[in-house]
Amino acid sequence: MRSEAQNSVRARAIEWHIRLRDGDGATWDAFAGWLAENPRHAEIYDEIERIDLAIEPLLPDVIFREAANDTDMSLDPPASRVRRWVFAGGALAASIAAAIVIIPQFTTSRYDIVTGPGEREIVTLDAGTQVMLNGSTRMTFDRKDPRFASLVAGEALFEVRNDGTRPFTLEVGDNRIEDVGTIFNVVHDADEVRVAVAEGRVLYNPGKGEVSLDAGQALVDSLSAGPVRVTRASIGSVGAWQKGRLVYTGEPLSQVATDLGRALGVRLTVAPSIAGRPFSGAIAIDGSGPDQFRRLMPALNVTFEAGPNGWTMKPAGAGR
Amino acid sequence: MAGSGLLQTFFDSRPALLRYVMLRGATADEAEDILQEVYLKLSVGKIGPVAEPRAYLYRMTNNHLLGCRRTAGRRMRREEDWVDAHGGEEREMDEQPSxxxxxxxxxxxxxxxxxxxxxxxxxxxxxxxxxxxxxxxxxxxxxxxxxxxxxxxxxxxxxxxxxxxxxxxxxxxxxxxxxxxxxxxxxx
Structure with missing residues (x-):
């Protein structure tokens, strides 16, 4: 039988174990002092620590049944699997963990998936088809039709299973993209649609001023003005955001700012004087959030300023 | 810069860390070995700025202590397995989930x-x-x-x-x- 005293040592050991995780130097010193009081303390603490280590490999498989306000899991649409997917960096993860919302539309078989700033999400439509949603993105899917998706706003990378008899159709505002089996990335911002193809081929607006894009090609469709422009895309850079990389070959800083904002989960606007300045290079998102702005300043030759409505990208040396 | 600051904290905290490892059951020799490992890691590793250097060093030392226990346990088990198998091939039981x-x-x-x-x-x-x-x-x-x-x-x-x-x-x-x-x- 365990005595009262033993139980209280156990309880103390557990308290120490919990406190030490986020504890400061003084906490550790005090813990050492407690260990020194009685050799039994170290024994019991050993046991607690070993139990905590032993559950480590089990924890990913534990099911935590929780309150109804955790709607993201309980409303998980049956036709698809939605999997949380965050940066390896992890720093972003903690702050945005609850950002994803699934909005069921009960009258139809359609449902929306929305990611918050900095949040990522993978939606599996069928065995060979996955959509990776970048941050601040809203998409509509159809429970009954795995070959349909709509990018309402934001950015997503598509990996589509080849099915010659049923092309995959993506709606982007009033535009349509058809594809038979490829990897491609689509951005839908306020005033433009950008498509880049890494593998296979897609048709942009088939039968309606149709543009065919092959692997290594990209297009920009400014909703306000001008015809669709087709450019070259480096295949490795298509959907590179998904690996935490943003790759540019002469794109304007306004686009870099939009992408950075989405990746870092902040509101970022760009001063008009440099919005059109082209940038070439790669940015590796390191998971440190807005802290990364400081490190990006020399590379982009800009400064970042925090304001009440988020961050602003300004010419280097401005504002001081 | 940040690294050398941490190293300085390490030198300052060394007696406390040594005492800690021994309070956790290590012998004096083992404790010295563990601190030597921590020191090596600090002197070669690129460690960014740390908010609570002393707590960081305690945690690092604790991890090394646990690492030592694990290796020691594994080595012992391998030796037992080796004996069990009457001198047959050494089997890595830990890494092969049966x-x-x-x-x-x-x-x-x-x-x-x-x-x-x-x-x-x-x-x-x-x-x-x-x-x-x-x-x-x-x-x-x-x-x-x-x-x-x-x-x-x-x-x-x-x-x-x-x-x-x-x-x-x-x-x-x-x-x-x-x-x-x-x-x-x-x-x-």
């Missing part, structure tokens, strides 16, 4: 799941946020509007239940005596 290990893992999971299911919902949610999501207690407390000490009470309860759940511990097959000190085998 069917038996798989069944044990499933049993363990069931035990843990039952233990956690028995907790009040709020306690379980707090434990998840602390242990799986790695959220600091302060943040959990602020988020659900209770005090840090209340969060600690929930966590204590969760760990009490888990530690009472009779989980089978990994190293039970062979404890390296000195690193561990005398484990409570006389406890009935």
């Amino acid at each position: 069917v038996e290990a798989h069944i044990i893992a499933r049993e363990q999971l069931a035990i843990l799941q039952r233990a956690l299911d028995g907790l009040p919902e709020r306690t379980r949610a707090i434990f998840r946020r602390f242990r799986i999501d790695g959220e600091p207690q302060r943040q959990i407390a602020a988020d659900i509007g209770i005090s840090v000490s209340a969060v600690e009470k929930h966590l204590t309860r969760a760990y009490e239940v888990i530690s009472a759940a009779k989980l089978r511990l990994d190293e039970d097959r062979g404890d390296p005596r000195h690193l561990r000190g005398e484990r409570g085998r006389h406890e009935v």
